[in-house]
Amino acid sequence: MSQQTIVIALGGNAMQQPGQKGTHEIQLENVRIACEEIYKVRKAGYRVVLTSGNGPQVGAIKLQNQAAAGVSPEMPLFCCGAMSQGIIGYWMQQSMGNVLRSAGEEAKVVTVVTQSIVDSNDKAFANPTKPVGRFYTEAEAKEVMEKEGKIMKEDAGRGWRVVVPSPRPQTIVEYKVIKQLIDSGVIVVCTNGGGIPVIEKNGKLEGVDSVIDKDLATSLLATQLSSDYLMILTDVPNAYINYKQPNQEKLETITLERMLDLESQGHFKAGSMGPKVRAAIEFVQKTGNPAIITSLDKAVDALAGVCGTRIVK
Ligand code: ADP
Numbered sequence: 001m002s003q004q005t006i007v008i009a010l011g012g013n014a015m016q017q018p019g020q021k022g023t024h025e026i027q028l029e030n031v032r033i034a035c036e037e038i039y040k041v042r043k044a045g046y047r048v049v050l051t052s053g054n055g056p057q058v059g060a061i062k063l064q065n066q067a068a069a070g071v072s073p074e075m076p077l078f079c080c081g082a083m084s085q086g087i088i089g090y091w092m093q094q095s096m097g098n099v100l101r102s103a104g105e106e107a108k109v110v111t112v113v114t115q116s117i118v119d120s121n122d123k124a125f126a127n128p129t130k131p132v133g134r135f136y137t138e139a140e141a142k143e144v145m146e147k148e149g150k151i152m153k154e155d156a157g158r159g160w161r162v163v164v165p166s167p168r169p170q171t172i173v174e175y176k177v178i179k180q181l182i183d184s185g186v187i188v189v190c191t192n193g194g195g196i197p198v199i200e201k202n203g204k205l206e207g208v209d210s211v212i213d214k215d216l217a218t219s220l221l222a223t224q225l226s227s228d229y230l231m232i233l234t235d236v237p238n239a240y241i242n243y244k245q246p247n248q249e250k251l252e253t254i255t256l257e258r259m260l261d262l263e264s265q266g267h268f269k270a271g272s273m274g275p276k277v278r279a280a281i282e283f284v285q286k287t288g289n290p291a292i293i294t295s296l297d298k299a300v301d302a303l304a305g306v307c308g309t310r311i312v313k
């Protein structure tokens with residue numbers, strides 16, 4: 001039987017833990033640890049595709065661009081997204097390559113700079129919500145809004161920031177090339193940060209300042225690849241109902257219908273577990289294949305069915 005494919009989304013903790021500084025050394029070390037776990041999944045006999053978030057990385061690149069704007073032109077957010085894919089891809093290629101080589105395997109790992117098409121009519125564009133980049137005073141903010149046409153909002157008493165929309169990804173532009181790479185035995189790193197958001201205009205693609213949820217984009221990628229599994233690795237071993245309450249209950253193997261019910265009851269927080277559960281649901285609905293939500297260190301055991309939350313048809 002040919003090997004099964006698994007698309008794995010790495011959470012923010014795979015690069016930076018809470019309280020850590022985002023130095024190169026710290027992030028590289030975290031990625032190294034993540035790659036050792038991912039290697040175990042490959043050893044268990046799966047073809048692996050790796051995606052990740054990029055929130056802290058793209059945020060840092062944007063701040064660096066803004067701080068240096070007087071000496072070097074500030075790049076738009078979508079370009080900062082592209083840069084973040086480069087650095088994350090570099091860390092992963094190198095770390096995964098090192099793990100493969102020390103196991104005596106050929107290091108066939110490559111990063112695909114990935115674009116995600118969003119709909120320019122997406123409702124999110126009318127209501128940008130995600131704060132990005134530096135803080136401005138109210139007076140500065142008014143000037144930026146007037147001169148650059150950006151939308152800014154006051155962020156929790158800390159100052160004014162640019163807000164960008166978070167539209168839904170519609171298609172992963174490079175998915176066919178990614179499929180070819182997987183089929184030839186390459187470990188592919190792609191769709192980091194959910195992909196670079198682009199819109200289609202007169203048959204051409206162009207970048208648009210927005211952020212894409214990495215869980216939804218990973219689900220879309222896994223669906224377009226007809227992957228056998230979607231696996232979302234984060235910093236908790238399961239999705240729970242009544243999370244952080246005395247009657248908290250961990251979810252193990254659970255049907256799509258029950259998960260849809262629990263989702264509508266509001267058990268999964270927007271912006272954290274919510275998009276993971278939605279991503280899992282959509283993958284199972286569209287492919288009939290299982291989706292797993294668990295923590296990085298439990299990936300192999302979750303695939304074997306002994307832990308994690310597994311949503312099945
Ligand atoms: P990632 O960087 O992996 O995307 P997030 O912080 O976005 O991680 O999401 C994981 C977090 O979701 C967990 O650390 C947990 O605090 C939170 N969370 C919210 N609701 C739930 C729930 N119902 N079950 C489990 N975790 C939950």
Ligand code: MG
Pocket residue numbers: 053271272
């Ligand atoms: Mg998240």
